[in-house]
Amino acid sequence: MKLKAVLVGTKGWAEAHAKAYQVCESIELAGICGHSNVERLNHLADQYRIKHRSLDxxxxLLDTSPDVVDIVSSADARLELVKAAVQSPGVKLINIEKPLALTPSEAYEIADICHAHGKLVLVNHQHKYLPAWSKARRWLQDGAIGSIEYIRASTKVNIMEQGSHLIDMVMFFNDFSPVRWVMGQTGAxxxxxxxxxxxPDESMASVLFDNGVRASFExxxxxxxxxxxTNPFYxxxxxxYGSDGHLKIDLNQKLELRNYIxxxxxxxxxxxxxxxxxxxIAYMESIHGYVSNPGAGHICDLEHSMLSYQVMMAIYHTAKYGGKAILPHRFEDSIVERYIDEASRSAGMQ
Known part of the structure; x- marks a missing residue:
């Protein structure tokens, strides 16, 4: 039996979700919610034949009684949307676009209220389902380069944007080993x-995992x-780098493996x-299996996503206070808010 989903959001990536639902076999799109642009909302609903549409x-949720709420809105609105979603008794799972939240307190509150209401949570790190990237992980798990020793990861877009995906993929490649410590630095x-x-426009970090693997991020x-x-996002x-070789992968170019032995x-x-x-589409299809058997976990579930979110917040923390951040750690909002204050001051001077 198909699951029913409600999509929250009407901008570019929300439309990609709407398009993906058209071919999903295990989940159907029953409704779409916008913020204020009624014209855009109706355009998407008509284009993808979505019967129910609303700004509320x-x-x-009352009109559609969905199993899944798919939140593809701007990050600053997600907490309030999650608060609304958990009130619907029929909702089994809430899917959230990355990053999980803009501040630590929001991330913790999302986790707490979803746990309190018995809702499953996924964070949409769909890069794990890209064919080359999933193959890369299989090769690593199969020992194609021996034991992993060091990982270098980079993106030319900021840490909250594509850095969120980047950190999550490193965790994925290293089989979600717990992190021992993080030491990072950020620019303005x-x-x-x-x-x-x-x-921050630039950030970098060194990370040590419990299994001895070291990683660096740019x-x-x-x-x-x-x-x-030519596209910064690509x-x-x-x-x-492993004991027997190396593996290199780009988002939009190539996957390369070399075994020295x-x-x-x-x-x-x-x-x-x-x-x-x-x-x-593959990511969305995986939702049905997770809802049917939550005990099996999911590679994008809240537990895994909080691991990578903690690393991101640890970079902010050590940039402000210096030293190393030993994980797990409960972070404060000020480590992030200072950049929001910088942006506000910059906008005021223009």
Whole structure:
């Protein structure tokens, strides 16, 4: 039996979700909720034949009684939308776009209220379902480069935007090993990239996992460039070095594996442009299995997503206070809010 979903959001990525629902076999889109743009709301609802549409999420939930609430709104509205969603007794799962929240307190509150109301939560890190990236993880798990020793990861977009995906993918490649400590640094907020999310333009960090693997992160304009790319959002790459070889993958260029012992050398295509919709559909199809068997967990569930969110907040924390952040740790909002204050002052001076 298909699950019913309600989509919250009407902008670009929300439309990608609406399109993906059209071909999902295990979940159907029963309604769509907008914020204030009625014309945009009706356009999407008509285009994708969505019967129920509203600017009032609470009313839409009453009208549709969905199993899933899919929140694809701006990050600053997510907490209030989650609060509305948990009040609907029939809702089994809430899907949230990355980042989970803009401040630690919001992330903790989302987790607390969803646990209190017995709602499952996923954070949409659909990169895990890209064919080349899922293959890369299988190779790593199969020992294609021996034991993982070091991971280098980079993106030319800020830490809250694509950095959120980047950190999550490193956790995924390292089999979600707990993090022992994080030591990071950030630059100022100057709005150098096109992201709508306020975050430091540059950030970097060193991370030590409990299994002994070390990782380094570079986020922002200063990060390395991926050869052949012109879109800043496509300058995402992860290099994994093991005892017997290395694996390198770019978001939209190639996947490469080299084993120093066997001399095996494989190069395959990695394409976001050709694969992102299939990855999004596969991610959505996985929801049914998780709802049917929550005990099995999910690679994008709240527990896994909070691990990568904690790493992100630890970078902010050590940038402000210095030293290392030992995880787990409960972070305060001031580590993030200072960049929002910078952005406000910058806007006031213009």
């Amino acid at each position: 999420l609470a009313q839409l 907020y100057e709005g150098k990239d096109s992201s709508s999310i306020i975050a 986020c922002g304009a200063f990060a390395r460039s991926i050869q052949g790319e 300058h995402i790459g992860i290099d994994v 066997t001399q095996q050398h494989l190069v395959e295509k990695s394409s976001w442009e050709e694969s992102y919709m299939d990855a999004l």
